[in-house]
Amino acid sequence: MISYTPNLTYLNVQLKPPYRFQELIHKINIKLKQLHLKLSDNETREYPLSNDVQLFNGIKQFSSSLICLSLNLVGLDIETRNEIRFNSIKLQQFLESMIELKQFHLYAKLNKDPIDIDNILSSFSGKFWFDHNLSFGMHGRYFYTLPFYFNDLLEFYEGFDGVQSNSIEILETNPRMWYHVKSIELLVTYNYNLNFVKELKIKMPKLTLIKFGNIGFSSTHKTVNLCQEEKFDVQLDNVTTIEFTHGSIENKKEWLINVTPNLKYLFLWFTELSSIDNQLASILTKRIQQLNISTYIELEQLTMISDVYFSNVQYIIFGLNDGGMKPQDYAAFIMKILRNFQNLKTLIIYIIPISCFYIELHEIIQNLDMNEIINNYQVQQFREYCLFSKKSS
Template sequence: MFEKNSLTLFDHLPTEIVFEIFDYLSSNDTLYGFLNLNQKYNCILLEYYADLNKFEISIKNSCFLQSILPIIQSRVEYLTITDINSCFSLDLFPNLKSVIISTAFPIYTDEITSLTTSKQFRKLTTLKIHSKILNRNAWSDTFCIYQAVFYHENAFKTFELSSNLDVKVLENTINVNIQSLTIQLSYFRSILILLENTPNLKYFDLTLSSLYFSDPLKKEFDITHIKLKKLLITLGSSINEKNFPIIAYFIKQFSSSLIHLSLNLNSIQLKENQFDGFILQQQLLNSMTQLKNFRIFVTFDKEITEIDTLLSTFQNQFWYDHHWIVGIHRQYLFTLPFHFKKLNNFIDFDEIKLSNLKTPSFLSVWPHVTSIDLSQCNDPNLNLIKQLKMNMPKLTTMILNSKLINSLDTDENVALDNVSTIHCKGEYLQNIKQWLIKIVPNTKHLVLSYEPQSTTSSSNRTVYLHKLDAYFRGQRTTRDYTYFLNIQHVEIKFTLHDVEDIYRHVLRLVREFLEMFKNLKSFIIEFHTNFSNYNSMPFTDLNKMIELLNMDRISQKYHMKHVYNYIQFIKKT
């Protein structure tokens, strides 16, 4: 393989230029495109290419894997897994340090178990699982993963898991190596159990779905021996005057060490004069002796009416000395600069009122926001697109309702070029083509979802699938697919209540979409039903679906996978 002669002048480029070209490619694309091209490029890649230690593994390029793995497997230190199966072992990579599992599709617990039982698993320093995890017969059961990760002999320093968990007990799992945790927990008690097993934790990014405090939980717990430096808390449930003091008490356990504190608090039920700058200062911030960075994003359960009164509680020497500036807009209260990545239902940046009128103008730009959800907005500012363009330079994901898409003007010569993911909720799709062409021309990931309001009307159950077909194909005999050339990933999410509806309409939709999107790499259908028995779920018998789809032609181009209420098609390469 090292004797190939150059066929083009490309191989005469200086090595410095070659590496600049490589900078625009993933390590996988670089290896796929240049390894075995000729002796020169084999030498560059195998001896000088720094990113050779980073690799992405996927079933869609299995032939490539078979040829490349024997050459690079001992060099790989950082592995990203985008598809997984129970036969895969980390022991293929003897020098592996970091694993990221990020699939567009849910994965089963036993597929993760195949990794946790590998010898190389205990040598990892980083594990990040960004996929939804399911059991074979029920929803998420991730306790076995925690038990494996927190085992005291492991080398882990960083662990991230996106799936929710209620930790009741961890045995033989006090791990002194773990310094960084990013997790979602079901109950407050799980926090204390985890922290008792990670005494050297420095970074803790916590999403807590419930603030229910069970009877055994007392306010007087002591975890002051843990010297956290950075704490980020996102609360998914409502906060009131009873549970906020416990949250504050928990945070103050780290008052002597905490440098960075970030709070994302949803659905605050307190009256406006019960949760303000004075309360935060007295109940929480005064005791934080080392705190340098404080960031907060509060969503009240109703729009704030006494804005000036609430802002005045943040206009004293304490807030000025720390240079912590607060803004208010509708039902939102937040510090500026805004450092959170996700923003919901924020539709008019011109109406923000600030605690400090001398705020620098650059604070009006929200450079950290990558995703905005406008699906609950029905009265947008007509200049919304322009405002997003000016204020959110890193915006990549938008979630919208179909009525909003239809109400905003697409004639303005303003495009959100960085947006690559669009999620449209609702059944009215008249202007989706115009959005894809004019507003978000670089969309690569398209998500369409619809849940009918009525569970009895047959028209509500089936009309959405007809509309998808009509709006995307158009009425012409010759179909024009130029709208969709950039789109590589499509997801359809909907609710149906009848097995017949699914077989009759979904199968047709699958065939249409696989033909419609010419550059499609993956297509996912997520359906929700009222079936209580898993065995009665549609498509559990893949053989029946293959037969109904006439899969002979489709299977030549796509891998197909079925998990619970998801069906996935991945294009073969």
């Protein structure tokens, strides 16, 4: 496609990575000035990924014209520090070939090697990096240029105290260090203190999504300061979406009630809901407009706790995962949602692509009372998706 756009100067693209036996990229005569590239692949392949050489050689085709290069490579499963993105000598050689380059942004993740953060960062402290004003930071297994250029800050479990850099000065003095961040991953089981919330408000003014997870936390992470009784009087007004993976939403009661007053969208993955008889349930029922759930656990809770729980929800998206249930069981829960949620405008059900789900979507639909449904909803099915849209009165 690119070869048919000879005047292309700006390219922002997300691709699957090249594979070891994939044909090499042919020479392209385009004077590209900005390249923003995100590579990721969640699929299991017969052949492993190629190393960085193939990727960076492809980028070198634009070495005479590129002014800005942004590489988001956190989705790639890299096990060794010897790849170009982590090797200071190889990365320097690559950047020296980009004769017009003025901006370089990198975001990558190192997986199975033992990680020595101090050793990695110290290798990027030479004259070349100083002369080109290139600073790098790390937390956990993540390696990136600073200031942080990307929207998603992953596994930020230790907070700002867990970030190390080859330039301590830039961490302490640059007010726009985390300015571009729109989503952040934290731990659902940790109670981050009030100072951390204040830092989020100041340092991440564009933050709209917080993901609370309970997986992927290893002993390589240090413990953050905890607070049990601290009153949160700082609000993250721009945050409209919170996502939970495992655990219970009760663990972040203060965040849901006091810290995020404009919360509208709630994503639940293997997560326990709160009791209908508490303050949190009342707040969520009032605020939440869209609810995304991914397993039969949340679906069962949603339909059994109370008819008024989340009664103001207008949009529900349900991802079907393997829960050992029969098609008629899923159909019964879906019927309860369509009957009980009076403000519901749309319901989307779909089969999660990477799940081990052994029920066909049409088997669930066959068990629905379609005669009742079509009185109030229009029904559209496309492949593994089914949309129920409320008819206008």
